[in-house]
Amino acid sequence: MTDLSIGELSRRTAVKVPTIRYYEQIGLLPAPPRTEGRQRRYGSDHVARLGFIRHARELGFEVEAIRELLSLSAAPERPCEPADRIVLRHLEGVERRIAQLELLRSELRHMLDDCRHGQVGECRIIQVLADHDLCRHEHGRMESGAPARHARRGSTRFPVMAGPDPAIPIR
Amino acid sequence: MTDLSIGELSRRTAVKVPTIRYYEQIGLLPAPPRTEGRQRRYGSDHVARLGFIRHARELGFEVEAIRELLSLSAAPERPCEPADRIVLRHLEGVERRIAQLELLRSELRHMLDDCRHGQVGECRIIQVLADHDLCRHEHGRMESGAPARHARRGSTRFPVMAGPDPAIPIR
DNA sequence: CTTGAACCTCCAGTCGCTAGAGATTGTACG
DNA sequence: CGTACAATCTCTAGCGACTGGAGGTTCAAG
Structure with a gap:
């Protein structure tokens, strides 16, 4: 009805143009009708659906979750559980x-x-x-028997990223 | 010195084998010497450096930050600012x-x-x-003039992802 | 010497976009 | 009607930090 170009849709929903095309590609937003020159033209239903998607993304939902929420929203008489x-x-x-x-x-x-x-x-x-x-806290799990709290005090020395060393095969 | 295979290094540092190779590839861990059969052999310095990297990753530092921290740690006499x-x-x-x-x-x-x-x-x-x-909170910015808080109450209806509709060019 | 686990390289995939190249279309103005 | 130019099109690659697989080689134990 409203017949919006992708740029207009982008402005109204605050979703970037390439992102809109991406959503169509992954099947989150239905492919709209096209002009003779193959440019996309959107209606108000697309505006609503894309708004839903954007808000859900702002809330951190993953695309798969949004897909499910959208399909749930299509059946108003079913339980919302x-x-x-x-x-x-x-x-x-x-x-x-x-x-x-x-x-x-x-x-x-x-x-x-x-x-x-x-x-x-x-x-x-x-x-x-x-x-x-x-460190003061443990943030990883330490399951196995304590791996020898070795007394490496003092200088912290690692192999340094130098130029390509000769790479001599050892052994 | 300790002459560890990549699997051994992996076990001691709790960093997965492909991740170790990845760190070498991006230049975070120096390329170790190889056996005649081109298998990697690591020393205790690699264990230490990889431990540093793992801990920094656990703390959420990006690889680029870790790169800087590692290069800073190589100069103990310089200020730590x-x-x-x-x-x-x-x-x-x-x-x-x-x-x-x-x-x-x-x-x-x-x-x-x-x-x-x-x-x-x-x-x-x-x-x-x-x-x-x-929604109860604003979590995005709303800069421009209020876009017509339209009275779409009741049924929530979007264009549904149906089978490929005829795609009639409009206009 | 044989077995089989561990290793090797290379490439593709993850997630949710984002950016670019190079071609085409829509629209406003003269 | 012609022209200019912004907007659109498709396609492909890239981000960050890995992870996984295919298909082939090497090591170490028995």
């Missing part, structure tokens, strides 16, 4: 991610707090990175 | 991400709270997704 479950699952993922990031935040803050802001040699940041055991 | 800055920048990113996710979390919770768990037709979840204006 499947939709609830999708949202709940996503909420749980967001909560897990927040918890992870909060751990990260506190470890990063500790690293900065502990750093005396002197030389790299005494820098707590570099030390903690070099030796996982020095 | 550049390292501090990298960590601080990353911390700020983490904090921004947390703030975003907390907004998301609260909006998702509201959606679930408001849903009467009946039919899709009255489902608050679907309604909020279909009409951005219904």
